[in-house]
Amino acid sequence: MQPKSTTLKILDIVSVLLLAVSTYLALIYAPEEATMGQVQRVFYFHIATAWVGMLGFLAAAVAGIVYLRAQNPKWDIVEVAAVEISLVFFFITIVLGSIWARPVWNTWWTWDPRLTTAAITELIYIAYFMLREGIEDPDRRARFGAVYTLVGSLSVPITFFSIRLFRTIHPVVIGSADPSATGTFDMTGGMQVAFFFALFAFTVIFIDLFWNRIRMGNLAAKVEQLKLKVMH
Amino acid sequence: MFLQDAPPDTSSYMIAGYVVFFLVTAIYLFSFFVRSHNLKQDLNALENMKEESAPPPAREETKAAAPKPKAKSTASKAKSKPRQAKKKVTKK
Amino acid sequence: MIEVRKLIKRFGMKTVLRGVDFDVQPGEFVALLGPNGAGKTTFLRILASLSHPSLGEIRVAGYRLPNEAAAVRARLGVVSHLPLLYGDLTAEENLLFFGRMYGVTKLENRISEVLEMVGLSARRHDLVRTFSRGMQQRLAIGRAVLHDPDVILFDEPYTGLDQDASSMLDDVLKSVAAQGRTVVMTSHDLVRAEDLATRFDILSRGIIAASATRKELSKSNLLSFYKEALAG
């Protein structure tokens, strides 16, 4: 396994730096929000992790489609990497969402479209890993995984609309703001800097993690191959 | 909640949020390093075994009935498959 | 009738077939012998278009696999140690179903012909669940010849059959061979293979180790030829 390429090493360092800077921006630089107080600062990482999570699940679906067309195991490794990272980030998004909800809506959990869809998406991709665990043959495991990411990623938007149709109280900060939803706030200059920087930083962090995880996937495949060769 | 002029003190929730973020990230990174460390170890163990079992000069797999390596794989934790770090979803 | 060039089949990292070359002329009855795990069943499943080859060229009944699979399947009959029949349907209903799936014309009297051939006309309206293993195997052969295929593949047809069921199966196999069809049969039972087949191929460690027609074998018997091929 060739050693870590220099670009990857640089990316690792850059990611750590970006994380530090965006944490600074979110916690100190951005002004305190008048109505909600300090908890609003959770918002930056809440949205950034959500964005990365969705990015990852999208990447997984694309990798799934490409695998189904080409049956090249490389894409299966990419898919698993994307799903694994997104699972972690989406989990954080859900927890941050509920921590933020506690003081603002004084309940830990509200059945509103975004939070519920996030939870369902998390369950879908946990089911994805359980499906993979249940299959021995690597080719079939890859095929079934690809099919399920496809089905799963298609059901997420529909789930979101069906719940939004069900009812909505989640504050919409950007886009069609629903004034009646409590907890909305307008982003002043400082906040916007922190917000967009967090988005950018997390995207870079995602790519770094993604690349590393793919390398690890290749390493695992190589070990498996060697194991077969030596054991026979 | 809106009575006092100063914004309500919800910093404890903010701290909780960021603690959760860094904790979960740390756990994931830790499991990531453990897995890749184990894999690297397995790789070296297997590569040594391959050297032992095929010492003849010809590097590539020779047809000669090379003695099957009887020794069990000595890799310390030769897991059949790297355990995926299972994400326990602890919803409050 | 069957041409196989450099067929390789990998399950994940494990290579089960390491470059098989195999040719069968129309009307030949080839017995494919070999120890367990040599890849006999895998090879037959690839010929039967049930499994995709990893690498290699395959033509059955004049059509390429896996691209022209549908055309191959219309000219191919398969009998495996599993009867592939529905216990809750009667013999006639099973043949009706498979007849429709294969688009057999004039299905009614074709079924009578086939039941006559395998000696099950009396049991036409009985549930297959009530059939003995031997009778199910003969009905399975009936199903395999229903659409009048050019090639028939038998995968260990004698497994689990007692003495008289096996001898009855011999007669049916002889009558099938007599119809000028091309047959490939895998088997453990050298004795049975010896008096049925016109050619003997030995598959071991993923390749065809040896092949000999009945004439070439006249001097030494099949057993010594088999042992020799495995030792090689």
Add this chain to the structure above:
Amino acid sequence: MVTKSARLSKSVTERSTSPNLFKATLAIAWKDLTAEYRSRELFSAMLVFSLLVILIFNFALELDIKTRQSVTSGVIWVTFAFAGTLGLNRSMAVEKDRGCLDGLLLAPVDRAAIYFGKVISNLAFMLIVEIVVLPVYSFLYSINLFNPGLLAVILLGSIGYIAVGTLLASMAVQTRTRDVLLPILLFPVAIPVLIAAVKASGGFLNGDEFSMILPWINLLIVYDIIFVAIAFMVFDYVVEE
């Protein structure tokens, strides 16, 4: 024992033409329904299971008449969802256990025929169970369930549920954990169907005007179309080796 069979020259039996998709689909559906009619093992399991679930709900949600009115659509859809999962598991397991799936794959027919054949037979099982459960439910709780809107929603919802369920069941049946895995795979993906079906059924039961229920029906239709199309396209990868 074996009479000397007449020499079947090739000309006697015309060359068999491979059947079109529609005929093969009907053949598979006919096969499943006939086999099930004979053994009735699947249907009775689903039926008894549904009645038990209703009984449990009766004690679990021991309510007065008014609230029972609103909870009905929820109860019937949870019952149908569980019974459906039971049915999907059984019908695919029957195919896999006796190796019959290979028998289907050997036929010179498009894999979609297998998928649609299975969807039709699974849907038929689910509808039959629904046809029996609804009168029993309305008998037990004296609620009139025979309004056409409700039946249409039940049909639409079942189609969507079975369309995705059949695809996922054919995967689940090939894994180690088998029928434990199907609900885990199916429920998170089938949530839009369940929500839309429950809301639309509730709407019809309470007699809301149609414009209120229409969005839910549209959602059901969109879901059905998308997932039948997707399943149709990827089914090859699920059954082929």
